[in-house]
């Protein structure tokens with residue numbers, strides 16, 4: 001039995017919720033705003049679109065405008081979070097990455113990481129917001145429509161568990177990731193197009209054409225634990241050591257130290273020359289970029305893609321165009337491999353270039369990671385029993401309402 005809520009909200013603010021009322025109705029939220037995200041409109045969007053919806057849902061907020069990189073990370077790491085029911089991020093995926101890692105750096109990380117998170121799209125990519133919109137069964141939305149959809153979920157008090165991936169590097173770094181790890185083409189596009197952030201989502205199209213012109217090959221060894229092997233591991237293939245994790249007690253039981261070979265039941269990819277390696281744990285990499293159509297907020301999987309060297313520029317361009325609708329796997333491209341995994345290790349042969357974690361740069365070095373199921377909570381509609389097909393308009397569990405209708409509905 002749950003204890004009675006000492007501060008029950010007025011009855012009209014209690015719609016039935018996916019979580020079965022397990023979480024308190026959000027009454028006070030911390031709002032982190034990045035004035036440099038995307039086209040630089042986060043503050044304006046907050047005042048014009050989000051604040052009126054919060055007011056109608058009787059949700060109080062404490063705004064924090066980030067002043068520099070890592071400011072959000074420090075705020076969530078150092079503040080007393082008990083005064084807020086949720087942490088809201090109106091920015092891009094990069095700021096949410098800071099928030100997740102700031103929470104995991106706290107001495108009370110086990111409780112802190114269960115503080116509900118809400119992503120409101122204000123950046124250029126907004127991959128998690130676009131994925132959450134997709135999971136809700138909505139038609140594709142961008143910009144202000146996507147912001148309204150995500151704010152609506154916050155106002156309704158809908159939360160769902162989300163997987164996080166723990167990443168460790170050979171030099172001893174530990175990071176947590178909710179979206180992606182990458183090396184090669186996609187990561188290069190992300191980093192190279194950073195300077196065009198003010199173009200919004202169009203920065204990725206421009207970056208793709210630029211990087212196609214100077215296509216690079218990346219050499220390294222990729223190993224992974226397929227999901228099916230993790231369900232039935234052979235008794236002689238289990239890791240011998242549990243990797244000790246500096247600064248955190250969350251262990252990665254699927255991983256072994258870098259000086260040991262990966263366990264025997266892992267797959268080692270025979271090829272060692274790649275155009276890209278990309279593990280994504282949500283469906284979208286952007287509003288127009290459905291990379292893993294079957295992914296869900298929590299499915300205990302990383303969706304690992306790798307593209308072998310030797311693909312022509314034209315074939316690569318066709319693959320990327322198909323990702324607009326999430327049909328790239330239907331093209332049966334012999335260079336493209338896809339496998340859902342629970343863990344991976346990537347050992348680059350040279351340390352040139354950058355890797356990316358949730359779109360943020362990471363110096364190139366050996367990296368390994370594993371999924372942690374349902375480690376955090378995120379503002380989202382309840383998971384549908386089967387993932388919706390990728391490119392059709394969906395039936396509407398979360399109705400396509402006008403803003404005014406949504407405001408009304410959020411307060412009923």
Ligand SMILES: Nc1ncnc2c1ncn2[C@@H]1O[C@H](COP(=O)(O)OP(=O)(O)OP(=O)(O)O)[C@@H](O)[C@H]1O
Nearest residue numbers: 038066067068069091092093094095123124125126
């Ligand atoms: N006031 C600030 N000035 C400069 N940089 C900041 C400031 N506040 C936060 N940052 C940094 O800006 C970076 C990018 O922010 P964010 O992810 O919000 O936007 P984006 O890059 O446009 O969106 P996306 O990550 O979706 O592509 C973050 O890594 C964060 O550290």
